[in-house]
Amino acid sequence: MSDAFAHSARYRQGIATRRAVLGEDHVERAQQTSTDFDRPFQDLITEAAWGHVWSRPGWTKRERSIVTIALLAALGQDEEVAMHVRATANTGATREDICETLLHVAIYAGVPAANHAIKIVKQVFGEMDASTASR
Structure with a gap:
């Protein structure tokens, strides 16, 4: 520092x-x-x-998390999308929140951006589920 x-x-x-x-x-x-x-x-x-x-x-961590994931997905920032999806375990953003977020991305930033982000999110959810199951 x-x-x-x-x-x-x-x-x-x-x-x-x-x-x-x-x-x-x-x-x-x-x-x-x-x-x-x-x-x-x-x-x-x-x-x-x-x-x-x-x-x-003014905004909760959940709200900031949702907006951040939308922006990162729209910009095609794959690693950052994955990192912020993992962070939802701490922010309170739900899988339903992320689904709704990516629907907005599809309409406002394009279907390819949302489709790609969905692939990343599904992979991260799988990793998170496996980690939880192994505890």
Whole structure:
């Protein structure tokens, strides 16, 4: 972590929100594997995305999760879609929410984008189900 962000209240809020949404393991892994090259990026997303946007009042984590999945699906950001689908275990967004989200993506961003995202979501759901079953 860079000193400039490590001590800001916005950064501290961001890291707490990031941990609450993505989980301790994900955030720890991101921090452990960051290098001098990508550490400024990690600091930026922690403060800006997680500290400014995800931490704002007004929308629940569930609502932000739904919107984020829709945007990422529309943009074809496959790895990010998968990560945020996994995060629904922490945000409260349901499978029904994600289904409705991807229907909106189909209409407003295109059927191919939604179709591709559905494939990714089904794979992630399968992984999540297998993980739950093995416990």
